[in-house]
Amino acid sequence: MTDLTLTPAASRTASQGWIEKVGIGHILLAFFLLIYPVMASDFFLTQIGGYSLVLGMIALSLMLLAGYGGMVSLAQITVAGAAGYVVAIFGENNSGVYGFGWPWWIYGPLAIMIASLMSALIGWIAVRTEGIYTIMITLAVATACFYFAQQNYALFNGFPGYNGLRAPDVFGLYWRDPVPFYYLCLANAVVAYIAVLYGARSTFGLTLQAIRDNPRRMRAIGFNVTAHKVFAWWLAGLIAGAAGILLVWFNGRISPGTIAVGPSINILVIAIIGGLRHPIGPFIGAVIVTLMQTFAIDIIGAERFNTLIGLVFLLIVFVSPDGILGLWERLKPQAGRDDWRSFKKAANKAEKKGRNA
């Protein structure tokens, strides 16, 4: 009897290969994303696909801070914008100011480095605060940066900002063409997503979540809480910075409007609609908001659009504070903490129960 029930369990363990490890959800999603260009028009490829992935990355940098670190930032678009301005100043632009024309492989890393340092600096200012005060202080920083960029012509070229930014040609491909741009965004998003997913259970990921749960206890086991929080901001800056480069290649321009308060709240809305408990959340939110922004405007008009998105936001926050992800978790038979494999765990549990009975 025991043998009979144990045999399938044993063979299941043996077959627990990479599919089990990666999760069926991930495999299906990866398959869909890879063949998406076959089905999608250029418009759907770039304006929906590529753009969602870029916004998703910026929102992912917020998810890292808010979901794991308990620090809700409204300055993530500011960090992305910093990378964008570096691209405009050191790369090419046709605004007649700067545009040193450096190659992408120099200005790219430089942009990410400057963005991440700026993120660390914002973090260093913000970590003195908690909860709602973190939101307020990052909003203050974002607003200050917006006005500074708007008024400063020497560095930021003021109100008009920079136009004529061009994605590079590499390997004979122009990386702003629909298919290459989509895959470029996908590659970046996947790297960031996997890094966050893996990093959540790394030593640093655990310290960050522990700090979120109980900073006082973290100090009492030897951790410099401030340093760890600032490091998290620096890491988030790497993701937001990379996304910022893609964003200006997508737009072909950067101006203070890119880093205004509206876009910065947009990132928060994306992250919250998607959910802050798993790094997939920001991407789900980005797709929803991008689709709404694109099509709701046609249907209900631009003036009502913000009302609509506001209502959707309210609805989601009321129905499920954990966003769409939270809804999904709740509808599943067994909620897993942060992976998609829980259905398997649930099955195992059910089987164990059956065996015990």
Added chain:
Amino acid sequence: MATNVAASRLQGTGANALELDDVGRQFGALTALSGISMRIAAGERRAVLGSNGAGKTTLFNTITGDFNPTSGTIRFFGEDITTLAAYERIRRGLRRTYQISQLFTNLTVLESVYLACRGVSRRRFSLLRPSPSDGAMAQAESIVHAVHLDDDRNATVGMLSHGQQRQLEIALALAGAPRFILFDEPAAGLSPTERRDLIEILNALPKHIGYIIIEHDLDVALRVSEYVSMMHNGRLFTEGTPEEIENDPTVQEIYLGGGHG
């Protein structure tokens, strides 16, 4: 043993784990601590008794740096740590538990203890997942075993029972080669069995690890300590061996008689 302790207390310097000189703490107009001076030898095990609000937890908070004293100096193995950051004190070998459990509710038991081991070693910022062969992880495993939490090592901390959470509190204090530990009412709310476990764990600690234990239950306190300090209204008012304290009429009156609870 008792004579050794007494001797080092008289010398007042050298190998003392903890030396407090005239430590005081104000909360606005409230004086929570005043004129606390004590010397505790390395490896000594001391109980601090006193009614609720006597200032025992506040004393611990000033020693560990959860907040600083408003007056006085604190030395840890000869080094002045009065204004040192809390995490720096921990890295020097000081540990504590909290009266009200301070845990990481979304982490697992093993992850929590692993972090406590990591906190006093290198690679705190590692972006790699800890491997099972990691020294800190191996230590975490053995500490989880020592506090009888093996079966729940992968349980989420928020799901543990009160007793298990108290055990985890102790585990966090044992991690990473402590030299001196402050236990803040570790037995509060434990069942008699859990109390026995606790006493066993404390008595099994390596001899070089000293501690102060705050404990309301005199029976427990007397079984795990060799010297007792009594606090009342923010002051230390008497010290002595367990027998002396038990037979002290003032102690009977203040602590055991009325006003306790």
